[in-house]
Amino acid sequence: MKKTFGYLFLVLSFVVWGVIAALPFMDINGGEMAATTTTLIISGEVLFLVSIALLGKEAWLKIKAIFKSKK
Numbered sequence: 512m513k514k515t516f517g518y519l520f521l522v523l524s525f526v527v528w529g530v531i532a533a534l535p536f537m538d539i540n541g542g543e544m545a546a547t548t549t550t551l552i553i554s555g556e557v558l559f560l561v562s563i564a565l566l567g568k569e570a571w572l573k574i575k576a577i578f579k580s581k582k
Contacts, residue, residue, distance in 0.1 A: 514566060517563075517566035517567075517570070519562075521559065521562035524556075524558035527558065528551075528555050534547060534548060534551075
């Protein structure tokens with residue numbers, strides 16, 4: 512059950528970052544956009560960190576390996 516929630520939170524963290532990319536196309540003013548962006552960035556980071564905590568060290572090492580191999 513822990514791994515299921517870990518993967519769910521990992522996917523949700525990437526969805527949140529996708530929503531941030533879509534914000535300029537939404538009909539909201541500058542102040543609302545700044546507040547929404549801040550909230551989404553913080554929630555995306557928290558979701559990512561919680562997912563790593565739930566998935567464990569092995570998942571973290573796999574994620575690091577993916578990004579290291581891209582360089």
